[in-house]
Amino acid sequence: MRTIMYTINMLNGEIISAFGxxxxxxxxxxxxxDCSPEEKIKLQECENMIVIGKTIFELGIHSYDGASYNVTxxxxxxxxxxxxxxxxxxxxxxxxxxxxxxDKSLLAxxxxxxxxxxxxxxxxxxxxxxxxxxxxLRTNENILVPHPFNPGxxxxxxxxxxxxxxxxxLSWFALSSQNFPxxxxxxxxxxxxxxxxxxxxxxxxxxxxxxxxxxxxHQIYNNEYDHLYENYEKTNSLDTTHKxxxxxxxxxxxxxxxxxxxxxxxxxxxxxxxxxxxxxKKIHEQISRELDEKNQNSLLLKFGSLVYRIIETGxxxxxxxxxxxxxxxxxxxxxxxxxLSKIGFMxxxx
Numbered sequence: 001m002r003t004i005m006y007t008i009n010m011l012n013g014e015i016i017s018a019f020g021x022x023x024x025x026x027x028x029x030x031x032x033x034d035c036s037p038e039e040k041i042k043l044q045e046c047e048n049m050i051v052i053g054k055t056i057f058e059l060g061i062h063s064y065d066g067a068s069y070n071v072t073x074x075x076x077x078x079x080x081x082x083x084x085x086x087x088x089x090x091x092x093x094x095x096x097x098x099x100x101x102x103d104k105s106l107l108a109x110x111x112x113x114x115x116x117x118x119x120x121x122x123x124x125x126x127x128x129x130x131x132x133x134x135x136x137l138r139t140n141e142n143i144l145v146p147h148p149f150n151p152g153x154x155x156x157x158x159x160x161x162x163x164x165x166x167x168x169x170l171s172w173f174a175l176s177s178q179n180f181p182x183x184x185x186x187x188x189x190x191x192x193x194x195x196x197x198x199x200x201x202x203x204x205x206x207x208x209x210x211x212x213x214x215x216x217x218h219q220i221y222n223n224e225y226d227h228l229y230e231n232y233e234k235t236n237s238l239d240t241t242h243k244x245x246x247x248x249x250x251x252x253x254x255x256x257x258x259x260x261x262x263x264x265x266x267x268x269x270x271x272x273x274x275x276x277x278x279x280x281k282k283i284h285e286q287i288s289r290e291l292d293e294k295n296q297n298s299l300l301l302k303f304g305s306l307v308y309r310i311i312e313t314g315x316x317x318x319x320x321x322x323x324x325x326x327x328x329x330x331x332x333x334x335x336x337x338x339x340l341s342k343i344g345f346m347x348x349x350x
Contacts, residue, residue: 003055010050010133010142022056050133050142053077076129078144086145089132098147099182099287100127102163107182107284112300116288125167128180149180160220163187166211186283190216 004020017027059071078086092098096117098108106120106127130147161177163184177184191198192213203209327333 001055001057003053005051005053007049007051009048011048016049047140047142050144051079052131052144053079078131078146082143082145085134085143089145090148092148093132098130099149100130100180101283102126102165102183102187103283106130107287109288113304114288114301116284119284126165126183128175128183149182161185162218162220163216164190164218165215182287184217186286187217190214190218192216193218 002021004018004023006018007016008014009016015028019025054074054076056072056074061069061071092111095111096108097111098106100106104123104126106123108117108119109115110117130149131144132147134143134145135141136143159177161184163175163177163180164172166172175184190213192203193216198213203213324333324336328335333339
């Protein structure tokens with residue numbers, strides 16, 4: 001295990017410095033800026049700097065038959081001194097929920113008004129880690145805490161699903177519905193899990209068939225140990241998988257198409273760009289509907305709806321009066337007091 005510390009300009013992503021084993025120790029920015037604690041508060045250039053750590057784990061797995069497997073993975077994390085603050089960041093402080101999706105995009109939704117604020121362009125890989133940036137007014141230091149992907153009341157907490165996929169360099173990764181609910185819930189079910197035809201022994205003998213069979217969402221059944229996990233969740237609130245996620249996984253989603261159709265007869269069927277765009281819109285609409293259902297009882301939402309109805313009624317009434325005035329001007333419609341008198345709202349003139 002080794003950790004590398006990076007100083008990055010959060011406005012443009014420029015790496016200012018890197019220190020740690022396996023890195024080119026030193027400053028790499030266009031200009032050398034000393035953002036040490038003593039100098040940071042004096043320099044305006046340091047206002048946009050963040051410090052983030054990358055921990056690389058290298059594991060060796062050996063079996064009795066002499067085979068060995070090497071597993072390497074990395075996680076991006078904030079300063080360990082800020083872990084207590086990260087544990088408190090269980091919901092978005094600005095009311096904005098940012099959710100990642102399998103198509104390598106992000107969707108930002110307003111939790112109060114239940115509307116989508118923006119959709120990001122496509123990134124090089126699936127985004128599986130975001131950080132909120134807080135500023136310490138005393139030291140002018142930018143503090144990173146993981147953005148909560150999974151609100152405490154999300155229904156996927158009780159689900160037990162896993163999404164399997166491959167990166168462009170053929171490395172496998174798995175994402176759970178508990179830590180990445182929007183991504184897993186919107187991804188297609190794997191062929192292995194959706195059809196008996198994909199659960200035959202011949203599938204495991206062909207590498208291509210095997211890959212296409214297991215890529216997707218799987219439901220995990222472990223009822224025997226569910227009660228142990230529930231007890232652990234109640235007593236241990238520190239979820240290191242959620243608190244220290246890797247920033248990005250380069251997925252091969254563009255090259256391998258996953259379908260939910262159980263009647264698929266060929267592995268060579270691919271979605272057109274139009275179908276992919278329609279699928280992406282469908283995912284975003286699904287998440288928006290979920291947010292609508294979660295926040296339908298919000299007091300702020302009810303007040304906003306009432307104000308909207310009042311304004312809407314006023315606009316229609318104003319347009320109706322203008323329309324009536326135009327008809328009266330051309331003598332198509334009698335004056336308003338005549339109409340009200342005939343209806344009975346006003347006394348008739350003698």
